[in-house]
Amino acid sequence: MRARLLxxxxxxxxGSDPILEIDDIHLSFAGVVAIDGVSITVHNGELFAIIGPNxxxxxxxxxxxxxxxxxxxxxxxxxxxxLLGMKPNRIxxxxxxxxFQNIELFPQxxxxxxxxxxxxxxxxxxxxxxxxxxxxxxxxxxxxxxVVEGIIEFLDIQAHRKxxxxxxxxxxxxxxxxxxALAMEPKLLLLDEPAAGMNLEETEDMARFITDIKRExxxxxxxxxxxxxxxMDVADTVLAIxxxxxxxxxxxxEIQRNDDVIRAYLGQEHAVAEPGGDE
Amino acid sequence: MTTTAPTPTITTVTPASKxxxxxxxxxxxxxxxxxxxxxxxxxxxxTYWDRIETFAHALIxxxxxxxxxxxxxxxxxxxxxxxxIGSMAARAACMGxxxxxxxxEVEYLLKDSGCRILVVEDEEQADKVLAIxxxxxxxxxxxxxxxxxxxxxxxxxxxxxxxxxxxxxxxxRAAFPDALERRMAEATPDDLAYLVYTSGTTGPPKGSxxxxxxxxYAGKVLAGSDGIVKPPPxxxxxxxxxxxxxxxxEKLFTVVFGTWVGxxxxxxxxxxxxxxxxxxxxxxxxxxxxxxxxxxHAAILVRLGSASRMKLLNAxxxxxxxxxxxxxxxxxxxxxxxxxxxLQGLGNMFLYRSLKDRVGLRRCRFGVSAAAPxxxxxxxxxxGIGVPIHEAYGMTENTGVATRxxxxxxxxxxxxxxxxxxxxxxxxETGEILCRHDGVFIGYWNQPxxxxxxxxxxxxxxxxxxxxxxxxTHIRIVDRLKDIIITSGGKNVSPSEIENTLxxxxxxxxxxxxxxxxxxxxxxxxxxxxxxxEWAQRKRIPHTTxxxxxxxxxxxxxxxxxVDESNEKFARVExxxxxxxxxxxxxxxxxxxxxTQKVKRSVIEKRFSDEIxxxxx
Numbered sequence: 001m002r003a004r005l006l007x008x009x010x011x012x013x014x015g016s017d018p019i020l021e022i023d024d025i026h027l028s029f030a031g032v033v034a035i036d037g038v039s040i041t042v043h044n045g046e047l048f049a050i051i052g053p054n055x056x057x058x059x060x061x062x063x064x065x066x067x068x069x070x071x072x073x074x075x076x077x078x079x080x081x082x083l084l085g086m087k088p089n090r091i092x093x094x095x096x097x098x099x100f101q102n103i104e105l106f107p108q109x110x111x112x113x114x115x116x117x118x119x120x121x122x123x124x125x126x127x128x129x130x131x132x133x134x135x136x137x138x139x140x141x142x143x144x145x146x147v148v149e150g151i152i153e154f155l156d157i158q159a160h161r162k163x164x165x166x167x168x169x170x171x172x173x174x175x176x177x178x179x180x181a182l183a184m185e186p187k188l189l190l191l192d193e194p195a196a197g198m199n200l201e202e203t204e205d206m207a208r209f210i211t212d213i214k215r216e217x218x219x220x221x222x223x224x225x226x227x228x229x230x231x232m233d234v235a236d237t238v239l240a241i242x243x244x245x246x247x248x249x250x251x252x253x254e255i256q257r258n259d260d261v262i263r264a265y266l267g268q269e270h271a272v273a274e275p276g277g278d279e
Numbered sequence: 280m281t282t283t284a285p286t287p288t289i290t291t292v293t294p295a296s297k298x299x300x301x302x303x304x305x306x307x308x309x310x311x312x313x314x315x316x317x318x319x320x321x322x323x324x325x326t327y328w329d330r331i332e333t334f335a336h337a338l339i340x341x342x343x344x345x346x347x348x349x350x351x352x353x354x355x356x357x358x359x360x361x362x363x364i365g366s367m368a369a370r371a372a373c374m375g376x377x378x379x380x381x382x383x384e385v386e387y388l389l390k391d392s393g394c395r396i397l398v399v400e401d402e403e404q405a406d407k408v409l410a411i412x413x414x415x416x417x418x419x420x421x422x423x424x425x426x427x428x429x430x431x432x433x434x435x436x437x438x439x440x441x442x443x444x445x446x447x448x449x450x451x452r453a454a455f456p457d458a459l460e461r462r463m464a465e466a467t468p469d470d471l472a473y474l475v476y477t478s479g480t481t482g483p484p485k486g487s488x489x490x491x492x493x494x495x496y497a498g499k500v501l502a503g504s505d506g507i508v509k510p511p512p513x514x515x516x517x518x519x520x521x522x523x524x525x526x527x528x529e530k531l532f533t534v535v536f537g538t539w540v541g542x543x544x545x546x547x548x549x550x551x552x553x554x555x556x557x558x559x560x561x562x563x564x565x566x567x568x569x570x571x572x573x574x575x576h577a578a579i580l581v582r583l584g585s586a587s588r589m590k591l592l593n594a595x596x597x598x599x600x601x602x603x604x605x606x607x608x609x610x611x612x613x614x615x616x617x618x619x620x621x622l623q624g625l626g627n628m629f630l631y632r633s634l635k636d637r638v639g640l641r642r643c644r645f646g647v648s649a650a651a652p653x654x655x656x657x658x659x660x661x662x663g664i665g666v667p668i669h670e671a672y673g674m675t676e677n678t679g680v681a682t683r684x685x686x687x688x689x690x691x692x693x694x695x696x697x698x699x700x701x702x703x704x705x706x707x708e709t710g711e712i713l714c715r716h717d718g719v720f721i722g723y724w725n726q727p728x729x730x731x732x733x734x735x736x737x738x739x740x741x742x743x744x745x746x747x748x749x750x751x752t753h754i755r756i757v758d759r760l761k762d763i764i765i766t767s768g769g770k771n772v773s774p775s776e777i778e779n780t781l782x783x784x785x786x787x788x789x790x791x792x793x794x795x796x797x798x799x800x801x802x803x804x805x806x807x808x809x810x811x812x813e814w815a816q817r818k819r820i821p822h823t824t825x826x827x828x829x830x831x832x833x834x835x836x837x838x839x840x841x842v843d844e845s846n847e848k849f850a851r852v853e854x855x856x857x858x859x860x861x862x863x864x865x866x867x868x869x870x871x872x873x874x875t876q877k878v879k880r881s882v883i884e885k886r887f888s889d890e891i892x893x894x895x896x
Contacts, residue, residue: 001315001357002426002441149316159551161317212428 006216009150010185013044013219025074034060036244045218049235057244058224062190066098067091093121095187099177107166111176118183119144151179171202189221195230210234291466293491295368297538302328313357313546334365335459337448345370348392352376353400355520356546358425362398374474375525377874379867382407392474393418402429468492475527475675486724493678496717498539500698508645509686516542517562527679528650532566557639565646569653575638576657577785581810597630601663608662613689623665631664640666647671654779655691670694676740678718682754693753712746713739764795770852784841785810791883793891801894805861826862857894
């Protein structure tokens, strides 16, 4: 029996219409400018990466999309719907899932429970039914468990199913965070430094997971990471920002040749290494 | 094949015919279970046979002829056995590749065997064969992949999904319903059943040709009441298939044993979930290699080390009792005395049951250790806690069948006695073990010289192992003929015995004894990272990598203690005077271990020659 592909487990994205449109957003904290006129469009099936030095405002953009921050001006729309002013949980309900730079899991719960929690938007039954485990509750729980088991297999974490998150190595916790975001069955996935602090092998695994998600689900993915090799390997489109200002947007190859990017990101004298050493 | 020929009534018995028979007599009984997405799913004998039949039809549909080679490159899973037994049904020969085989080895194996149809598990294995220029593999026509992820988008005309391949089998079956029956009816005992590549601690792998007759012999011997398992095995026995299926040992249990005995075979979730899978299944018969038994032993001891004081006290008392029981059983050959039975019963209540529960050995009535020598201390421990492990001996070239320890007749430190209908003897000059029976292979694929060097005119297989008789019945393996160390003092020393004693320490994972033509023996020792790391954490010794941990003076002292303890068991010339800790873990991909995790002595001695020389300067 072969393993199910993600589109056999979760709802897949369709076509390549724009799903997220950010238009000229600005954000400042007590006079410090965090985002200064960023505009991006992410399509279904597109992997959109945002790169920039530390403090360039990458995570701030994520926080604006997921509703944790409200930009001072500009607009953010998801599937044509205006997100500004919406509560984070409402935005999550619409189908925007994210992972965090610093892992935000429930460390005293098992991997399985953490992933099942990721399904909570898809729970449609009431507390009485839940307690009695009847009718829709039982059927939905079974369906949710099926989804979660598919994700466990996808991420190859069967050995950790019943382990407490706190006991697991960091690299595995990062995987579980990705799993929880997937369990939400998102239409748009925001990944905040999924490979941070990982060794080479773990980074390669993570890059493979992200590529598989894109290929099998065809949803929009926004990725922020420092690992240039990974970003350049997996991304379709890259936006480089510095001090909250966009410097350049284009394909990985274009971005690597862009002088402004090289200057901002690596300092004047460096060049960006070719990914994988091929070509 | 002509249509006018009468259908032969006598068919040659093969694992395929055995499955067909069970599908007819007990169609609803469970043959296999596989855990997928957290649930154990049952496969009945009827379904088992249906898949095998379809696969075999697909082979015929794709033009597979009698004797063609079909390869499979996958972890253990039901499709492995469908391929294995399905090939046999179509009278083709199956050859397995180790999942860890890197591209260069895959290329060698596919070229050498002339493999025509290859089943690959997933993208990782597909990439290996696709990295080889198609022109270099002229015989390879089809690459059938099991997992779609990342493979179904690749562009190679040879690629075909398992489902599509099986679909061609279905159509063929519908169009020619008796094609397979006819082919099976023509099977003979001389059919080539397997090419089993021995991993080879020296030189490139050689393909051992095993025939249907060899498997019939193994099936008869293993399933018999005087075979290996006592009381005799049956359909209620549960086994977990987890050792590599390309190796004769797991093939014997999953394929030959499973089909002859009708036991239930379980495929776990992944390579990392052996312990939880074992706990789920609680197998009644466990086939293991020393490394597995050593690891379970270490896991039990380490777990106890972090227990509370009360528990430690309890454990100390009952481990001592287990040692006593183990010694008694070692003396009696495995037969309980009244005292040992009572002691074990009590120990079971207070300690052993919970120990066994944790590793899924609670219902294990019969354990086997083979494929490499195991230290008697490990066997005694397991005997003591009520998991009788019986050391057996065999090799690819004799279908894994040579000697075994029978319950009640166990002699620790020996590999047991020869089976019925077999002729095992020692070469009067060299002490090499010679073996002659119907399980002895017919030679190495395309290697007449190597065959001639292994099989003599009288039909004896020269095993390359030096043995000695114990009490006129049992055989003790001294060492590989070529590994025997002769010190500069002229004394013959068997390195494996010393290495195995060292490895009984839970902290030591690898030990390689050096000393050929030298004044004294020394050792390269690799620590068990998990165990030593946990020990170091308890001692509050900060550490990072394997290398860092190996270089800690406390760790060196820890290993020294283990070496000293081991030395006490040996005569002066056999004692290790110096040792060096390896600063990297040995690995198959780096060429230091074979696919079956055996140390490649020559590679190690070359790679670590600086370390070795410094011990002698």
